[in-house]
Amino acid sequence: MEAVGDCEERGTRAFAVHEVHKIACLDLRLANTDRNGANILVRQRPESERKAGEAELELIPIDHGYTLPHTLQDVSFEWEYWHQAEAPFEPATLQYIASLDSHADVRTLAAAGIELPPECARVLHCCTALLQRGAAAGLSPAAIAAILTRRNETSMSDLEKMVNVACRAAAAAGKNGNGSAAAEREADDGRDHVFLHELRGLLDEYLAELREDCLLDQLA
Numbered sequence: 001m002e003a004v005g006d007c008e009e010r011g012t013r014a015f016a017v018h019e020v021h022k023i024a025c026l027d028l029r030l031a032n033t034d035r036n037g038a039n040i041l042v043r044q045r046p047e048s049e050r051k052a053g054e055a056e057l058e059l060i061p062i063d064h065g066y067t068l069p070h071t072l073q074d075v076s077f078e079w080e081y082w083h084q085a086e087a088p089f090e091p092a093t094l095q096y097i098a099s100l101d102s103h104a105d106v107r108t109l110a111a112a113g114i115e116l117p118p119e120c121a122r123v124l125h126c127c128t129a130l131l132q133r134g135a136a137a138g139l140s141p142a143a144i145a146a147i148l149t150r151r152n153e154t155s156m157s158d159l160e161k162m163v164n165v166a167c168r169a170a171a172a173a174g175k176n177g178n179g180s181a182a183a184e185r186e187a188d189d190g191r192d193h194v195f196l197h198e199l200r201g202l203l204d205e206y207l208a209e210l211r212e213d214c215l216l217d218q219l220a
């Protein structure tokens with residue numbers, strides 16, 4: 001990709017909110033564990049290419065070898081601390097987020113010869129659910145990232161805690177008893193359904209409590 005540098009080489013204030021948010025949507029979905037300034041290129045759009053109101057500087061994400069991990073332990077986003085990440089999502093971005101379908105994405109990858117391990121597919125489902133519910137609740141990218149990333153190495157993120165609870169619920173769902181491969185696949189599908197149902201419920205409860213806390217803070 002043609003570029004005039006990367007985000008590590010320049011200040012971030014010149015970047016448009018939409019350009020940062022498109023990186024945020026990608027990274028939140030993929031649970032990126034290596035999003036630093038050096039793997040976001042900066043391209044200068046020629047005036048002839050720019051539509052009305054379009055940003056002069058385009059951000060181009062590269063280097064995605066550490067995405068869709070099997071756990072959420074090492075998720076990290078440099079943009080989480082940029083001022084653009086504090087801004088709410090624009091209506092067009094909210095519409096895009098609402099249209100996401102992580103199960104369709106897994107099928108698309110499989111059709112292209114990329115078979116995600118079950119634990120990595122589960123991370124995609126978890127992070128997409130968080131992004132969709134967080135955005136619908138009015139959270140900014142930074143606020144959603146704070147649910148997903150750890151504050152320190154030894155403390156689990158809030159999403160990790162919810163995933164653990166959902167995993168226990170899925171494990172308790174039981175197995176088919178005959179031990180056949182077909183029965184095991186059916187049992188796995190059932191556990192995945194229980195897991196996602198439980199996680200979505202936990203996310204809804206968490207976000208409702210978050211909204212309540214925000215209202216109480218405003219009244220204080």
